[in-house]
Amino acid sequence: MLLSLWIGHAPTKATYEMVCHYLSGWATEEEMIAYLERMRHKATLSKK
Numbered sequence: 001m002l003l004s005l006w007i008g009h010a011p012t013k014a015t016y017e018m019v020c021h022y023l024s025g026w027a028t029e030e031e032m033i034a035y036l037e038r039m040r041h042k043a044t045l046s047k048k
Contacts, residue, residue, distance in 0.1 A: 006036055008043035015039060 003011040003019070018035050021027040027035075 003036075007039040008047075009039075 003015060007015065015035075018027060018032060022029070022032040
């Protein structure tokens, strides 16, 4: 639910995978935030 609030739509499988990579240490915090920002940007573009 928190991911939905952050990115503006229901999380996809790729979003869950990115969270798993972050939690397991395979992705940095910067990579995680950049990914979520890209998803948020895509969500705002698709709403227009």
